[in-house]
Amino acid sequence: MEPASLPAVSRMALCGGTHGNELSGVYLVREWQKKKRELEGEAEPVTVMTLISNPRAVQQCKRYTERDLNRCFTPSLLSTLVSDGVPYEIARAQELNALLGPRGNCDWICLHIYKYIQTKLSSMPVRLLNLNAPPDQNYFLASVGKHALSIEIGPQPHGLVRADILSTMKEGVHLMIEWLRLFNSGTEFEGGIVEVYSFLKNIDFPRDPETHDITAIIHPQLQDQDFCLLKPGDPIFLSFSGESVVYEGGEPLYPVFVNESSYYEKGTAFTLTRMKKVEIPPLRLKRD
Template structure:
């Protein structure tokens, strides 16, 4: 049987940014970017020139210096929520939260967002207290960069992709408590970043990638903890049978919560779903217990 293959040519990725410390207490990215900043630029460019005609420009950025100094997620507001067009382009008056000011500085450095002069790929490094391993969070299911990094012939290192409305590509790895650096998590993140950069060089060299299916998850909703109707205090914790089972199927009637009085609350949905960010520390303030995703198989359309 003869198979027809569609050849699609895509522009090279000349400028890549690796950002750590968007949340100041997620330390793997903070320490990794600090380590990358120690590498002499001239040495990096010399090595890259040996592999390709045009060297890959890698910009290393510590995104939220003030939050890093205080080892806090943020100073005034979550920097990750400050990159909408309205926030970046709106008028400022009175007292402006630090992260809003910083988001505009980063936009000028890496963008401007949506302009032709923006960097080609931003890899934003994050830690989670959830047992998610290492995964990529991409902007949409049309993000061909993520799908090919996942299935790169260099090393099939990254186990899962999540499609969610987030800017650029986020590398999320856990479990790791916030404000703590674990060597195993740091090493895995370092390997993931190197894998991503290796793939970019591989792609820029003109390598052809065969089309194939990609195993992904897509986010559909999130749920909050059970709460007291009057005080709004949380009344239950993650059930022991669910804790640390990110990306594992949750079936109807499976244990979901265990109340502080000892009662088991079960999942009442009609179909199996896959929870992730289970018991993420930073989501307590946002009213999120975990997010629900469904499991998909997406065929890569580029070869």
């Protein structure tokens, strides 16, 4: 592929606590706010802004207080008039948008950072999940940035900090800063092929049509198998009376977000994705 060239990236926002009970990001941001100088020195000349996305939810150690903040960044919610009855998170989304926007797209820079982290981070596998939302339906905080990446390390238990997850998250962010510095200073990055998992659809639990209670749970053979190929005929649910429900789709796909407690209320037992190999071009700084 022809090399691409893009302007320097001069500012970076590090947001933790978008969900108030996912504590690794919260503790990492707090730590960096204490060591502001050190982080500034490391990132220079990139300016790093650190912030807690949902301070009220963090204070209560809940995912959110009135509405899931990470579903509030659609253009329509960002332009809702904020009056007394509006949920706290919608108002907060507008503040964050004013601070961090305007929105951009997942682009060569994101894909190159992903490739870089995947090569350098040894403690666990690194994958890219593209949620494919069209701009007018993209409700994620990350969507307000010009080059938007969320680091998810999981499954991460809610309401506590594990040293292993915290240290991997820290390593991921340091690698991101390292990439930005290299890119801004003129390093050319090789192109290549990367794997991208793209959102297809959410699958709900089987439910009782009247009470809406779930009637089956994730099958033990699917539990903990995020990003592992699911083939037609593989078991996906186990009913309380002991019967297996199998996957009846027409093609093998990759499940993610398998059995996430926060998604029970959203009607998602797991999400199906398709894996694509994407070619990315060599990339270097565009000089004036």
